[in-house]
Amino acid sequence: MDLPRYVDLVMIPGISFSILEPTAHADAAALIHRSLVHWYETRLRQGARFGESCAPFLLFPQVYEALDPGDSVAAFDQNGRLVGVCFLHPRETHVGVGIVAVEPEFAGRGIARSFLNRAVDRARELGKPLRLVSSLLNLESFSLYSRMGFVPHTLYQDLFIEVPITGLASASPPGVGQVRIASPYEARRIADFEFSLQGIRRQKDFEFFLQNSVGAWTVWIFEEVGGEIAGVLVSSQHPDWGMLGPGIATHQAAALALMWCALDTRRGQGTVALLPCVESELVRALYGWGARNIELHVAQVLGERPPAQGIAFPTFLPESA
Ligand SMILES: CC(C)(COP(=O)(O)OP(=O)(O)OC[C@H]1O[C@@H](n2cnc3c(N)ncnc32)[C@H](O)[C@@H]1OP(=O)(O)O)[C@@H](O)C(=O)NCCC(=O)NCCS
Incomplete structure (x- = not known):
């Protein structure tokens, strides 16, 4: 075209x-x-x-x-x-x-x-519809979007965590054995999983992460014992961009196991993750790993927002919510 x-x-x-x-x-x-x-x-x-x-x-x-x-x-x-x-x-x-x-x-x-x-x-x-994530500390950008008719829906807290060189001090959470790295051919399956929970689909993004030619990405999958996906988390390993997300999980245990595995590969480095504020147990588990709040963000939509289930972790690059 x-x-x-x-x-x-x-x-x-x-x-x-x-x-x-x-x-x-x-x-x-x-x-x-x-x-x-x-x-x-x-x-x-x-x-x-x-x-x-x-x-x-x-x-x-x-x-x-x-x-x-x-x-x-x-x-x-x-x-x-x-x-x-x-x-x-x-x-x-x-x-x-x-x-x-x-x-x-x-x-x-x-x-x-x-x-x-x-x-x-x-x-x-x-x-x-249009979707984005905007900072709640930045009134100019929040106002820019709200003047256009964007409607806020989910509040996120940005957590920064410096993983010690020896690894996270806490023991690994249950379920880390159910986490594996996605194969290069799983983009469709992952996109379908996200669609089933959040009503949004972006297979091209997952193909991009799995292809891994620009940036440095790892795609993690949490599977139930029967082989069903219960969580996906992308982590950026690029030296200039240490961030978890996008991700989606059906339950907190899957989300926690995915985050633990992704963070364990980032020893000696700082990483940012956006967690939904309503997921209090998850947030407190990360505090227990040494995380600190650095900002608040809100996901906004202009147009229809399909009903959403599960726990979503947005990222700023590529922007997702
Ligand atoms: C946020 C940013 C992109 C705005 O750019 P800008 O070109 O100055 O914005 P505009 O001139 O188009 O104005 C934005 C709108 O917000 C409105 N606005 C700003 N502050 C407002 C406030 N407190 N309440 C209500 N409206 C407000 C302006 O009136 C304007 O609306 P209008 O055109 O209907 O009058 C710019 O400040 C920037 O680059 N910031 C640093 C990077 C950043 O933070 N980006 C956003 C996060 S992704």
Whole structure:
């Protein structure tokens, strides 16, 4: 399919919009890093949490380009300087919106709003709802989405855990023997499992994780004694991106065993995981492993949200909820 090279967005004086080309990926990484550092430093005095280097953020455009070539949108100023990026992620059942970032000196001019309008148009063309995860510490982004009509539904707490070099201090939970690494051919089975619980389907994402050519992913499966899947968890092993998710489990014991196995491979490293706040036992088990809260996020939908069961673990890359 021929993708439009230039997208039609609301006119903002001095700003033009186009597809984010791979030649602009390094600029996109620098922009994402700069905008996050600026926002978190000026509002919360927490800019340092994003580190001094923009290099880790190169993974964002690279992952989205591999998953959805031509679906990332960029804004440029009159001199051709990149001043905004937004990643769209169309799936079988919905369209995901990845990180939206705008150059601080261009904030408040409607650039993010234009990106979101584009996302809404795209979802409307496809006849699918839009889904995303937004920070509850960041009122600008929460407001951006709620003004567009996004409705919050599930609250998550971001837990950061530094796994000691000797491994987690607590004993392994029951069920770790039922966890294994997925084979490269299980994407369909995993996607069906998620669909049966959450009503969303994204087989391409699981094929991408299992193929493992951009980033560094491990896909873990928890099986019941009869061989039925009861949980799936993806973990990023990339040195620039230590995060658990996406994941889905039918019960807490499966979720805990999956997390323990994934964390055990991350000895000596820091990892972030988003856990539903209602899963109190799970959250407290992670506190017991040394986890600390670092942020709160909320999953939001624009359009219909199918009934959901099970325990879902979203991630920011690729954005999922
Ligand atoms: C969040 C961010 C993308 C917003 O970009 P922006 O281009 O300045 O946003 P816009 O100018 O399009 O304005 C956003 C909308 O939110 C509204 N808004 C902002 N704060 C608000 C508040 N407290 N209450 C209500 N509405 C608010 C604005 O009025 C505007 O709506 P409008 O166009 O209907 O008037 C930008 O601040 C940024 O890059 N932050 C750092 C990266 C980040 O945190 N990204 C989001 C997390 S993924």
